[in-house]
Amino acid sequence: MKIISKNMLKYFSLIIIVPNILFGLIFYFHIYTIKIQESKDFASNYLTHEAQYFNHVLGLAVGDLRSIRSSINDNHSKEYFNFKLRNLLIDKNRYHGIYLYNSVGDYLGGSDTFNYTLSSEVNKDYGFHESLKRKKTVGSVVLSNQFRGKNYIKINTPILNSDGKPKYVLVGLLKYQFIEDLGMAVNDESSFKLLQSDNKIIYETSNKIKYNNQEFKSFKLEELNWKIAMKPRKVSTSEIINFIIPFQTTFFFFTLVLFISYCMFRYRDESNNYKELINSQKLELIGQLAAGTAHEIRNPLTGIKGLVSLISEKHKDDLEDQFYIKVIQDEITRINEIVSEFMILGKPTAEITNTYNLNDILKEVEPVVRSESYLKSIDYVHSCYNDILPINCSKDHLKQIILNLSKNAIDAMDHGGLLTITSSKDNNYVYLKIIDNGCGIDEEIIQKLFQPFFTTKDTGTGLGLIVCRRLIESYGGSIVFDSIIHEGTTVTVKLPIAK
Numbered sequence: 001m002k003i004i005s006k007n008m009l010k011y012f013s014l015i016i017i018v019p020n021i022l023f024g025l026i027f028y029f030h031i032y033t034i035k036i037q038e039s040k041d042f043a044s045n046y047l048t049h050e051a052q053y054f055n056h057v058l059g060l061a062v063g064d065l066r067s068i069r070s071s072i073n074d075n076h077s078k079e080y081f082n083f084k085l086r087n088l089l090i091d092k093n094r095y096h097g098i099y100l101y102n103s104v105g106d107y108l109g110g111s112d113t114f115n116y117t118l119s120s121e122v123n124k125d126y127g128f129h130e131s132l133k134r135k136k137t138v139g140s141v142v143l144s145n146q147f148r149g150k151n152y153i154k155i156n157t158p159i160l161n162s163d164g165k166p167k168y169v170l171v172g173l174l175k176y177q178f179i180e181d182l183g184m185a186v187n188d189e190s191s192f193k194l195l196q197s198d199n200k201i202i203y204e205t206s207n208k209i210k211y212n213n214q215e216f217k218s219f220k221l222e223e224l225n226w227k228i229a230m231k232p233r234k235v236s237t238s239e240i241i242n243f244i245i246p247f248q249t250t251f252f253f254f255t256l257v258l259f260i261s262y263c264m265f266r267y268r269d270e271s272n273n274y275k276e277l278i279n280s281q282k283l284e285l286i287g288q289l290a291a292g293t294a295h296e297i298r299n300p301l302t303g304i305k306g307l308v309s310l311i312s313e314k315h316k317d318d319l320e321d322q323f324y325i326k327v328i329q330d331e332i333t334r335i336n337e338i339v340s341e342f343m344i345l346g347k348p349t350a351e352i353t354n355t356y357n358l359n360d361i362l363k364e365v366e367p368v369v370r371s372e373s374y375l376k377s378i379d380y381v382h383s384c385y386n387d388i389l390p391i392n393c394s395k396d397h398l399k400q401i402i403l404n405l406s407k408n409a410i411d412a413m414d415h416g417g418l419l420t421i422t423s424s425k426d427n428n429y430v431y432l433k434i435i436d437n438g439c440g441i442d443e444e445i446i447q448k449l450f451q452p453f454f455t456t457k458d459t460g461t462g463l464g465l466i467v468c469r470r471l472i473e474s475y476g477g478s479i480v481f482d483s484i485i486h487e488g489t490t491v492t493v494k495l496p497i498a499k
Contacts, residue, residue, distance in 0.1 A: 008263070015259045016252070023251050024244070031240050039232035047230050054194075054228060058155070061094065061172055062137050065157040068098065069170050072159055085111040096152055096173035103132060103166050126196070131156035132166045139226060140196065153202070193229045202226065275451075297339050305332050353475070355498045356398070358389035358423050358430055365399050369406045369421070377416040385423045389430045390498040393475050401468045405434045405491050408464075411457065412438030412489060429477075430495045437488035446481050 068085070085098050099110035105128065127140025137157045152173045159168035194202040308328050315321040366382055373380040391398075402421075409419055413436055420435040441449075448454045450469055453462035472479050477495035 035235040043232040082109040127156045381420045383422040409436035432493040440485040441483040
């Protein structure tokens, strides 16, 4: 027997594979976007902080040089300039030195005794010529080993004569180390650069990447025509995957639980459907047998019953013969009832229906139910709804249903009890309830009540409840059993109100 559907692989894909792929992709790109933005925010914050630091350091240096140039006078010797600049040097930790040149690059003096001559280098220096040309302070960087084997930042401040023409250039040599310290603070996956106005690189981190305005975040410095730029670090695929693995795993197990729950529900549903199919096939087989043989059984049965009646009249004075004849008649009646139930199962629909008041039908069967209750010392209570309860049905069939369910309730009370029949309605349905306080029915037995030939009675056929449910469902209704062991059972029949 194959309970699990052949389409289970399709449901596995819909519940587990597809949602996990979609969740993984959506979550991956979501985290990727967040990480990229975090990297950009870090670069932007870092640049803002470092630009403030650069502006502060360069602002102090430019201020120092502007202060020093105001004390420089014409027609002094080199010794005077050396002495003057040594005394004016403010922060030796910030500078390599401060030096003075004329407009053609001749060395005139400096803050230390080191004979630093740039006559050949100055002619090639961008910052020196640019300061003379623009008559403003211009910075440049010399990346060489000419000055004590170190690189340095050169700030060129022109000194103008009375005619406003550059006569001298005051050069301050800032230590290069503070820029390198800033670069070391950048992580290995980012790129940091300090550039001149012409985009010539003053400094860059070791992971050299081609400068591109679209890739780098840049920030222009205030004092000099320089800018600092930083490329946000690259977000790696492995980093994102490692981040989403715990979430993806959790989601996978969540969908797996859903799939297992679905399989269990599907198994139970298909199992019930399979049982319903088996029962339906049984009923169909019974119906086919009933349709083909019921009349053939009833015809000879009628003849037998007539002959038994004649024999009974002939031997009415013989008590022993009467006993056996009574047994035969009872069994013939039982056979006739079974054939009648077969006939009902064999019919695809109920008989022609009309609109009846349920309360009227209950009143008609009340004497029969009350007499059977009296025989077993059972109290009977009939509570009718105080209004018309219109339903479409066959009166004989509904009587059969009420009597069948009432008889079952009476049989459940072996030592007396109370049988209650009530009727009610709501906006759409009429309700008939048959209540007893007998032995009750176990839940496992309730699940089997409508299986063909299942019975708990020694003389039962196992077809009575099936016939009742078939008739009720043919009217568009339903039947439900609620029972508590040793407390009793309530059978609820729900039928649609006739329009």
